[in-house]
Amino acid sequence: MRPADLPSPSAHWPERVIELCGELRNRPADGRRDAIIADVWLLVNTALCRYVRFNSRATHLDPEDVRDIASEKSLAFLKQVLDPENVFVADNPGRVCAYFSTLARNALIDRGRQLERQRNVPLDATLVHDPLPADPEARLAGAQFAQALREAVLLLNNRTRTIWFFRVLLDMSSREIARHPDIQMNATAVDMALSRARRAIRSHMKKRGFAPQEIPPGTLAMLWEAMYRNDRRGEETRKDDG
C-alpha cells in the first residue's frame, strides 16, 4: 500500500511544480513570470487542498476552511520560491509531496484543529465507494436522462454553458461566477444568463420526454468531459488556424 505522503507513481503534478518553480526562479519580472506565478498558485493550491483534506479527514473541516488554509500556505510557498536567499530544494516528486503534506499538517496544528494524525494510511482507504444504483432500470433511466441533459447543455453557447455548470454542478455563487476569468460579467448578468440557460434546458428536456428530476450520478463527469473535449477541440482548431 502506498503511504499518503507519496504521490501516485504516475502523477505528473509534482514534477510540474518542480519545473514551474525552477522557471520562476530564473525569470525576470515580466508578463510570462506573472503567468507562471498564476500557474504555480493554482497547482500548489489544488495540491495543498488535497493534503489539508487528507490530514483533517477525521475532523470534517469545512471546505471553505480547507481552501483558506491551502491559500495561506500556497502564498507562503510562493514567497519562499521567489526569495533568492531561500534554499528550497524541490528536486524530486516525493520531496515535494512530503513538503506539502508537512505544510498542511502544520497549518492544521497552527489552527488548533483536532486532527487525527494517522501516518501511512493508504489513500484508497479514504475513498468511500458508494455503488451506483443496483437496479438496472434505474441506472438506464439515469443514463438516458444524463445523455439528454448533455445534449441540451451542449446547445448553449460556451459562456452560458460554463455559467450553468459552475452554478448547478459546482455550486458556485453568482458573485464568484461573475468574477471568474472565463466569465467576466456582473452578478446580475450571471443570474439572467442562468435563468435563460435553465429555460432552454427545461424546454429541451421536455421535448425529449423528461420531467425535472435530481441530476443522476455520473452527469458531472460526463458533462465536464464533454466540455473539456470541446475546449481541446477548440484549442486544436485554433492551433490549426494559426
Add this chain to the structure above:
Amino acid sequence: MDEPHGILSSAHVDEDQIIDLVSGLMEPPAVRAAMGHIERCPACESLLKTALQERELLRARGVPPVTAAAPAVRRRRRGLVGSVAVAAMIMLIGVVVWQKFLPRPAGAGYWIPVNTNGMMLRSDGDESFRIFAEKTRPYREHDAEGAIRSLQGDPFAGDETLRSLSRLYLASALVNDYRGGEALPILHQLKIETLPGEWRGPAMWVQYLALRQAGDAAADAVLQAAVAEPGHVGVLAREERDRLSGRRPRG
C-alpha cells in the same frame, strides 16, 4: 505516448490523478481511461467535483499579490556587528511599540499583480497589448514614480478595458507614492463596480488606502466592505481592521 496512468476503467482514481486531470497534465488516453471510470463511480466523481470546485473558485478569486519574503536574517555574526544588531533590535522594538500608539500612514507596499498574459486574451490586438506591457513595466517593477510618469496622460483612450486598468494602476502607483488624494478622482471616474471581476477587489483596496491617506472618513465604509471580499484583499482588510481596533491580527 504516455502510459494511461495505469488506470483501468474498473480502478479507482486517486486524488493525485484527479489533480493531474483537472490541471490538464494527463495525456488523452489516460483522461479517457479515468473518465470512463469516474462516470460510473460516484466516489471518484465526488473527488472530481471537489477538485473542480477548488480550482474554479481559485481562478475566480485570482492570484494574490506575491512579493518575495524579506531576505533571511544571517546568523552567526559576532563581535561589533552582533552588538550593533542587538542595539538596533532594541531600538526597533521601541519604535514598533511607540508606533502602535500613533496613526500610521497607510498605503505603501500594495501592488496589484499585472497579469499581462491574461490580458492578451482580452486586448483588441497585439499592438495595444505590447504598449500596455511597456507602459506598465515600471509598475510591475514597483517603481511608483516611474509608473506615474508612464501611465499619466490616458495612453489607452481607445480601449476601454486597457484604459480602466491603466487608470487603476496609476491610482495604485499614486497611493504607493503617498499621493492618495490625487488617486481619489481617478478611482471615482473608474467606477470600480464595472471593472473585470479579478480587479474589483484590488481596486477596492486601493480606494481604501487612498481614502485613508487623504484622511477621508469614507475609508471606514470601504474597509467594512473589503472585509467581506474573498481572497487576499479580504485578508488584508481583516488584518487592517484588527490593527485599527488594536487587536492582533488573527491567523
